[in-house]
Each structure stands twice: as structure tokens, then as C-alpha cells.
Amino acid sequence: MTEERPAYLSLKNRTVRRRTPQAFDRNGTATEPADGDCSDHEWPACWDAAASLLEWSEPYDRIVDEENAPFYRWFVGGRLNAAENCIDRHLEERKNQVALRWEGKRGERRTYTYYDLYREVSAVAAALRDLGVDEDDVVTIYLPKLPELPITMLACARIGALHNVVFSGFAPNALAERMQRVDSRALVTCDGSFREETVIDQKRKADTALASIEESRPTVVVDRLGSSHDMHLGENQYDYDDLVEAFAGANVSPVPREATDPLFHIHTSGTTGEPRRMTHSTGGYLTGVAWTAQTVFDLVPGTTIWCTADAGWITGHSYVVYGPLLSGATVVLAEGSLRYPDRHRPWEVIERNGVEVFYTTPGVIRTFMKWGESFPSSHDLSSLRLLGSVGEPIGPDTWEWYYTHVGEERCPIVDTWWQTETGCVLISVRPGIDELKPGSVGSPLPGIEIQIVDEDGRELPPGEPGYLTIDRPWPSMLVPLEGDRYWVLAEYWQAFSDPRADSWQYFTGDRAVVDDDGYVTIIGRNDDVITIGNRRIGTAELEAAITTVDGVTEAAAVAERTIGETALCVFATLEQGQQDRTAIQDAVADAVAEHVGEFARPANVVFTPELPETYSGKTMYKLLERIVNDRLPTDSDTLRNPEVVGELTTIWNQE
């Protein structure tokens, strides 16, 4: 470590619009200064301040009800509607401002103003009602990145129905299972979509899923493929455009929901065990999301944000749809892959749309690194002013590359830690306020209290790695349905709480370490730990060592279990043009021995063109483990790059 302070530390205020979060008054006008600023108040009053960012149709009489802990109830007695907060409240001030810009895979572009959203959301809301969807019913949405996806989510919210977005890449079985688990009353899907040059028959997948569900469910089909494809609507199936036309101009009053009423279901990402049904509340979830949209992403009315996440993941819910629209921002939605028609696409999307805030995953950034800096550098990225990262630890090298070649050494990076369960970002630097430290996610946001604890729940001092736990409830926390309480207690609350003392500590499932400034570094999931020679090592730790080797861009470490012992196996990707594979294999083994310990020296180092990754950008360790230990390819439903599985299996079996 050198003493010299890197330039980015002094840059913290330059590209940030607002240093303190602002509040909106009832008309959606920003008021100065911020009484929506959590940092000025103690817990839980800080969340009272944050809740003033929303428009309430009925004020709440309690900030948080802790009686039935850990099933906390936020903003008890209050009423509000999510769609009204995202759309109607903006109409007076910015009805003709662009709310959503969509870019199709084939270069098509569509633009929706806030007023356009209002009209289409109302029409879809009226149509859903006409199809028998009532308040509290669940509607499953199985759509790729089309404008109809956020529109349908908001249409559900408008009539007090819950949406259940299922990632469009899932197979029919996965869809059917996720519909049944929430007793979905209706389905919204599309005829198909394009994957690079091929057409995916989305409707056939939906029909297969529907056929396995006993009761018929009304199904709305968005026409994505146009005249090139005949939709063949079956019984109880409706064309989205016909419905929008039939209900055009419908006036559907937003249904005031109890703050504690559920807003949506979502399933957690399938990297760790079986997918689970999560539920988020209306008032608490929206409060957390609105506040972090401002504090972490610096969204003000008119800011253009592009978050590359799919809406099927929580990141898409919170920072493609709700956070930006609550803030009166402009959302960019780009259909299809970032490499199609070529590797210029991401930079063209930023350039064409004047994107100011760009939010993606370390996996995507590593792909950009592999392609090389000539792609971003041949575009005008001067509109960017803030960059974000989420989903897995971003190593210092990746951080520096992002900062230099995308942010042009101008833009702060917010490395945001959160989970499907937490609803909104809980740990991050606040741009314009906090210093940036590559590799660390920053301090818990105001209103969030964390502890790093050992196996027995004892708090550990700075510098000592342990389990990341959250000490106090926060508004956008998971609110399990009655039937989910048992497993939620077991999975998140049992490990470190003391129910007899009514003391509750949420376990995140992550390992982390805090430094003397209170900055948190995430080591990785607790279940991404490999035991070798009786020592537990985080895969992230191993990978950090491996990627110190020149020429290696990405790595995944998994355990290879042979009789009586566990050996370490490394999958790595190389920079283009790297020829000397044997030398790199040796260097990787040496780097692990040096940084982690001789005991961990990998038995195998295998090179692959890509690592298998989920759509939320996480390396699929379980799949690698199965390839290593069973030499079998396996189900790749949840992969962003399923084609890599066959390649990997072949490569591994040749070793």
C-alpha cells in the first residue's frame, strides 16, 4: 500500500448532483433542505423521515410495530398505492417528461412519457380487473425486457394485486412451479423474443407450463414478434394490444393499500439451494427503495438511469422500476444481450440515451475487461456521472478498470451490498458524502446497523472476518406470508438471535470484515466456503489470489472431492492472446500457495472461455462442482450462458 492518496478520493463531490437527499412535497416537488434525510435522526425516526419521500393517502400511526418480532410491521395504519407514487404524483410537474426509453434487440426504439405510462398502466389495470383479477390476487409476469413488463407490474400495483415476475429465461417447469407456489390467478407473457439471431418461442414455453396447472388461468400475450409470427391464441388467452385498445382511456383509481399489505412476490436466485418465495410490503419496501434511489444512486427528477438487471431479479424491481419511477427519473430498458449485434452495444446504449447512472454486476464488468478498453473508449461516455455494482464482490482490479475506462476517472462507483430479502441497498458508500475504497462496499447506510459476529454470535472487532448480521429491522425487509414464517425463522433468524430475551439478529448468509473506518468488505456467501485441510476458505479469497496472476481475468475455485481428501480445482479465463498456458497454471498454483497457504495449492487449473453465470451475474459454483465431481453436465435453466456447460464438461473430461 502506498501512502499516496488515489485521485478518486478527492473526486467524491464532483459529479454528484445533491449531497443531501431531498424530500418531495405532496405535489412531487422537491423541497430543500432534506427532511427525508435519514442521517439526521435516530432509529426509527430516521425511517419516518425517509417515508416522507412517499405520498400517503392515509398517514401511519406507528413507524414500526415490534410486537411480533422478528415479523416486524412498518408504518402501521398508513395507506398508499405504489403505482400512484410512481406515476400519478408526477403528472402535474412532469407529465410529458420521458419515464421509459426502450431499445429493442433489432434497433427498435420506443419512448414513454409519464403520461403515456399513466394511460397504458390504467388500461392494463382495467383489463386485468375485467379478467377477474381482484385486490390481493397474484399475477405472474413472464416477459423479457419489454416496456410491457414494468407497465404490467404497475398495473397490478394500481389495483392492489401482487405481481410475481418470473425470469423469462426459465423453463416451463420452473414457471409452473413458481406460479403454483403463489397461487397465481393470471399470466402475462409474450409470443416470443429474439436471442441474437434466433427466435425464442416464449408462448410455447408458457403454454407448456399452463398445461401442467390444473385450473385454467387467463393469459395475456404481448405481441413482440409482430407480423413475422402468428400468435395462435387459445381459450382464455388475450392479445395485450387488443386489451389496451379496448380499455383505452379507462379511469382506474389507485387502490389504497395498507402499508403492511404485500406489494409483490419474487423468488430468490437459485445459486444457493432451492428457490424460495419472498414477499415484500407496500409501505416499507417503497420507503427503502425511494430513499436509496436518492441517497445511493443520486436520482433526481429527470436523471437517466440504466440498470442492466433483468426485472425478474430484485435489482430490476428496485432499481429498474420502483426506485427510478418514485424519483421521477428516466429509465432505460435495453432488450437482449450486451454483445448483440456487437460489443459496441452497451456503449451505444449509454451514448444514444445520455445515460447518467449505470448499474451492473462485476461479472458484466469483467466481460467488458476481457473485450478490452477499445470498445468503451471509442464512444462518448461523457453523460455518465455515477457507476454502480452489485451482486458479488468487485475486486480492486475490476473496480479500477470500471473507474478508469467506463467512468473516465470522473464518476464515483457505488458498490452496493444487498439481497432479495433486504429489498433495497443496505451497505454502500453515499456518493458525494463518503470516500470510495475499491474492494469495499462502504459503511451501512444511516438507519442500518450491522454486526460481524463469530460462530457463537459474539461481535468481532475490526479486521476479524465473521458472519454479517443485521441488528435492527429496516423498512424494506422481507415480510413472509403466514405459511413461510417457519422456514424464514430457521433460515434468517435462528442462527444468532436470542428469542427468550426478545433479541433478534438477521443473518445474511454472508461473511464479511469491517475495517477501522467501519467500511465493510464482503468475503462471500457463507456457503461459498471450501474446507481444505480442515481450514475454511472463502472462494472469493482464493479467487482474489488467482486473479493477481498476469493474464488471468476471472476465476472460480471449487472443491474436488476424492476419497479421503478434498482438493482445490480452479477454473480460469484468460486475457486474449495469452499463449503460455503451462506457465500460467504454475503461476496460479503459486499465487494460491502464496496468498492463502501451501495447503490450498490447487490440484487442477483449467482454462475456459467463460465461467457459467446466473442472470444476476453470479458464478454458478454448484454447477462447476457437479462437473468436477460427477463429470456430468447438469440443468442449466438459470444460466446466462448455458452454452458454456457443454464446453466445460468437455474441457474437464479431457484433463
Ligand code: WTA
Ligand atoms: C451477494 C442481489 C459482494 C451477497 C441484490 C448477497 C454482494 C447476495 C454484493 C444476494 C456486493 C450482493 N458485494 N457481494 N456489492 N451485493 N452480494 O439476493 O452474497 O440475488 O448475500 O440480491 O449477493 O443476492 P441476491
